[in-house]
Amino acid sequence: MQIVLCDCLSDILVDNSQVESDPVKGPQKMTIIRPQECSVRRPLKCWLYGRLHCLARWTDCVYAGISEIYIICERITTSVVTVTPEMFQRTWQEIETGKAIGTRPLPFLFLSLSICLVSSLGLVLWKEEVDDVQLFMPVDSHVRHDASWVERNFRDEMRFESVIVEAENVLTPAVLASIAELEIAVRGIVAAGHNWTDVCARYLTWFPNVNESEVTDELQEYMKDYEFQDSCIYQSVLRIWASNGTMDNVFKLDQETIIENITHATSHGKFSDVLEKVEPLLSGIKWDSQGYIIGAKATILNWILKKTNRWSPEWELEFIQKVLFSNRTVPHGVKLYAVTTRSYLDFLHQVLQNNKTVLFAGFTLIIVYVVVMLGRFNSVEQRVYLSLLGVSVVGQSILASYGLCFYMGFFWGPIHPILPFLLLGVGVDNSFVIMQCLDNLSNEDKATSVPERLGRALQQAGVAITITSLTDILAFAIGTSTIMPFLRSFCMFAATGIFFLYVFEILFFVSCLAIDERRLQSRRDGCICTVHRNWKPNDCSQRNIQKIVFNKYVGPVMMKTPVKVCVLVGTLLVFALNVWFVFKVEQKFDPMWYLNSESYPMQYNNKLNEHFPEYGKRAGIYLGSGINYFTDKDKLCDLYARLERNPYINQGTLDFWYMKFQNWLHEKYSLPTSEDETMSYISEFLLMSQNGQNYIKDIKFSAFPFGDYNITASQIPIQHILMNTTTEQVKAMESLRDIIRNVNISSENIVSYSHEYVSWTANKIIGDELLRNLGLTICAVAIVTLILIQNLQTSFWVICCVIFTVVDVVGSMYWLGLTIEISTSIMILLCAGLAVDYSAHIGNEFTRLQGTRDEGHNMKSRGVQSGDIRGCDVTKVADIAVEMWWSAIFIGRADQALCHPVVE
Known part of the structure; x- marks a missing residue:
């Protein structure tokens, strides 16, 4: 074999003994032609070949380098991350948590209830915040300072x-x-x-x-x-x-x-x-x-x-x-x-009351669904009481997490009522995973004692729910670093709620499961606990329709090459389309949308x-007690002139009492020569002229404005033009602040404020915080997933599924007519948490199973579908009245159940 060696590699490859190996012809001798020799034989052609071979060689070097880096990283990752899952499995096995709970369930049951009781005592410190400024404004924000000033003055x-x-x-x-x-x-x-x-x-x-x-x-x-x-x-x-x-x-x-x-x-x-x-x-x-x-x-x-x-x-x-x-x-x-x-608050309260009805309806549907799916349709294997106790884990987690958060000084806000919906889906999902691991035990394991069975089941289920719980907790814990008080509080409640779900699932639910397994072993009735000595299960109750569907239809069909191609192409097309939609979603909010x-x-x-349409949002420029209405005349006139030129103010509503006073003064008297004379004229203007009486509402006095008094505060009432986007609203606020900074008045004596500025500023902040929290969450979850799942490729696809789900949800908001605002931002963060939960379950199960990829998918369909898909169904049942969650969970389920197994 003969190649041209370019100048850039002449110092590296100088050994003519280097050979290349060909899989058919065997080792090939490499003959190096140096540039000088090449230029003598075929000058131009040789030079071109030399450059092309140089480029190809560099490409091979880069590819080889990347491959080596990938191999090294995978070896390092494997050597490091295998420690953690194996450590978890050894922990579950060596400490024999399942065996201990199965042997003596009552102490663990009482321990769980004691933790719940002690934590829930914090509910006596219940603190509910309803003030928008305290809820949405950072401590150091301009709006919080201005709102406090206006409230005082x-x-x-x-x-x-x-x-x-x-x-x-x-x-x-x-x-x-x-x-x-x-x-x-x-x-x-x-x-x-x-x-x-x-x-x-x-x-x-x-x-x-x-x-x-x-x-x-x-x-x-x-x-x-x-x-x-x-x-x-x-x-x-x-x-x-x-x-x-x-x-x-x-x-x-x-x-x-x-x-x-x-x-x-x-x-x-x-x-x-x-x-x-x-x-x-x-x-x-x-x-x-x-x-x-x-x-x-x-x-x-x-x-x-x-x-x-x-x-x-x-x-x-x-x-x-x-x-x-x-x-x-x-x-x-x-x-x-x-x-x-009061109309808006009345109807908002009505909406909240309707949401409470939805919450109770969600719990009812959850109970019915869990009773149906957790047991079997016969008198002994039905698990009515276990299902009710499993759902009660969510209630215990709510009480414990709320109490602990109130201990720590966090407040209850208007978006916190959606927390039970989140905890419902995550908590019952963990119950299904534990039950599925118990059902998947071999016949030999099922023949062992109750403590032994629970130990073997919990050895696998413990790792799965630990991974998903840890990633969920991490996802919400990152949100506690936000600058928005209500979001910080919400994320803390969510993180502690998921933590207590994990604790109570292991201590309380497994204890109840151990007692129920003893009941099954003695063949006692599922409701009245009477013994059925000659009981045999009916054939219908032993049939798992969901498992049959996945084993015979979904699994085999999904592994066909045309179906794989269709799934991948469809997923990528939807993703690409939603990426385009993401850039078209507006950042906009109107409180009336809640009605x-x-x-x-x-x-x-x-x-x-x-x-x-000219009746926009009311606002005002507020002047403090430090204003001298005699010496500061020019400054006040300059302020009014700047406001007249502001494009975001409806000029028909700009009516400054001081300018009307100046007009009245010019008509009736000469210019005042002292401050006392000015205050006397102001009294006469306000009290003794019909035009002036209409401006009394714009001024605050230390006493009745007759004789000795001071003006403690005054305002310039304005109305903004109708603005439909957050960008316009933020520009309107900033334009007023620019005017205030440019007039020569101390910042302590002049502010601009409107109650609407709270929501305008909150929407600006929430957009930035959403990107920040999503980015940090995905990065943190990627690291944790890589460490816990111990497989670089699986971890990569888990994160891809999370990203795909978030992008698809945000993109779908465009054609659903939704915008980026406070409530939808919270929903997006929750969807990211649920997507992590789904993906981590499936990824962990795939790495645990043996065999080829197609066999792994089929086994995964049998092993995960009851735990993960039923958990997804629980979330959908709980959130049946929340349209955006429906679409988010459906998208997440499609990404994780269809695309994830195919790419694995």
Whole structure:
């Protein structure tokens, strides 16, 4: 054989004695042609051949190097990782845990119950967190700081009740008369003896500990000259015609008068107060050729209640009844949509109550399923009591894990109720694995004593459930390092719950199994424990349909080459498609998604977005007591100018009281020359001008603003434009923070805050935390699986199945219409944990079985299907009402039960 040696290898291969071995011709002599000799014989052709052979040789070297590295790594891995599983097996065998429990089950039973009792005592320290800021915001976040500042200095005092009236044209005499009847009915609402005037917000509502009776007679007499009005605050288009609070003029209107008055009110600015402006209350306005308003599609009415009034929530219930569920007649085509401050929380509470019903239904289905699958259909081999005790392991784990977490200071959050669903699937799955290992014992082993049988069964089952439990615990333990408090708490509850499942499964369930095996050995009835001396099992009860299906059909069919190809190609195609979908999934959240689409808050929200899209989320710029309204005039004007240029603010809602004060000041007086004079003018503006009275709600005072007082805080109320993505929402928040940083005001005296910022920030964080936790979980599980399963190839495929499952679940979210948000992120983490559980079971079983790969798959179908597939079925039964979990578990089951055995 003759090859060309290029310059780059001339110093390495200089020995002409090197040979290559050919499997047919035997060793071949290698003749090396150096570049100088080659260039003499065939210059160009030789040079090209030389470069090509050089490239080929380098490729061979790289491939050989990778192969050597793979062999070395596998040898090192095998030498290291075989220690751990063998150590587990030796531990289970040498300590003879199964034999010990089988010999004396009662001490272990009482030990398990004692652990549960001591741990569950922590439930007396139950701590439930409902504050969104405490749940979702990291300790050092801007939103947490701003929320705390606003809570201390500018607590909201208002509750908003709104009605949207929709019609072909709401500006007709009939529709306006119907709206007038509605307003009269609302004013007539009485809840617990309190009517509208008792619960409404007034201009004096915002003064601390001040009511009308505390204002001196002299001040009242002085303010009468300036028409001070402490009337109830509400917004309605009917205020154009209302006279002294009565609606008599409305019932006398004709179409021409309506058109003329509405047009005049909108074009000539009859009302200077933002609460009394008409145009923002109308939607779908139509003009004629002469500029007159001739119609509108909808109008919105707002009633404002005092939040601190204890009867306001009760009044809101009556409000909904009067508006939506009364027998009052309305003109044809008129539709009403209403919402109150308490509506969202009421329906959310209803959803949570429905989830409790689902939880109890899930437990019931679990019990029925376990009773059916764990025993056999005859009087002796049925395991009704064992099944109930096996399910009780989940309850014990819940009590113990909750108690331990409360001992450690963690709180109960709104997403924690889904924990029992997770523990149901994992816990009962472990029971099935133990039972399957017991059923798979040889006839010789089954003929031994109960302690011996349990020892041999637990020797295999102990390793399997140890691997899966450890990987699950690790997956959730990583989540405890997150910066989001609720997610940290949830992951701690989940990790401790799975740990106690593992402990109670070994101590409690195996103890119960030992007692039940003694019952079987004495041929006692499964329910009443009477002895059946001449009992023989019926043929039907000895038939395992699931095993027959896998042995005769699924296993052999799956090992056919065309089926293998179809499974692999199908899996890869689905994976590739979902990879594309993953990049199209949006990061978006709206709390209204949790409500039923037919609920009245959801219907109102849909109509609000349809007719009044400019009514975005409310927010505010808050100014502290360190602001000097005399010396800081230029700074405040600069702040207002920057807000006017902000593209994320609905400019129609930007109404800064200080700018209105400056306009009023320029009209009536010269510029003040001192701070005291400025504060005196502010008092006059707020109390003695009708325009100024509307801004009292935006200011907090140290005392009644007459004489000696200070402004402790004030706000610039704004409304954001309608934003549909988390990216836009985050940009809106950051734009306000940039404005605050750029104005020359101390950060201690100015913040921007809205309650909506909590969910906006949480969605931004949860997206980053999801990627972080998934990455760390997959890496950690890969290391642990490699150590415990002792097989590099199997560990690789286990991790691949986990990755495939997560990608397929996230990709399927796109065509299901789901987005990345708080609840779906939790579900993805749970799906990753369940996928690890499935894959580890199958991978561990495959490495344990002997024979060829196809034989291993068939044996695995017989050995794992009852433990793993039944466990999967349990999870699906438990989560039968949770649609996303259905798809996740189905995808995970397809990846692990079909693709995993084929690639192995």
